[in-house]
């Protein structure tokens with residue numbers, strides 16, 4: 001018997017272009033009021049982009065402007081700083 005695999009949506013990291021299961025990527029959202037936020041719960045509305053859960057991909061996404069392009073807006077320095085600290089907190093949690 002071949003069991004039908006459960007369909008898990010795949011998303012692509014904007015920095016390294018790797019495709020991973022949606023749940024294994026961090027979602028960054030541009031909210032309707034124009035803020036750039038880390039969407040920990042995956043529930044914020046707005047335009048989203050996916051990045052691997054690591055600082056390297058986050059920095060690459062911001063510095064190469066891939067994230068700005070994906071979100072179709074500028075990523076302000078303070079939003080980047082905030083994202084970075086949230087990613088760091090997440091990395092510590094994951095070990």
Ligand SMILES: [Zn+2]
Nearest residue numbers: 013016052057
């Ligand atoms: Zn990546």
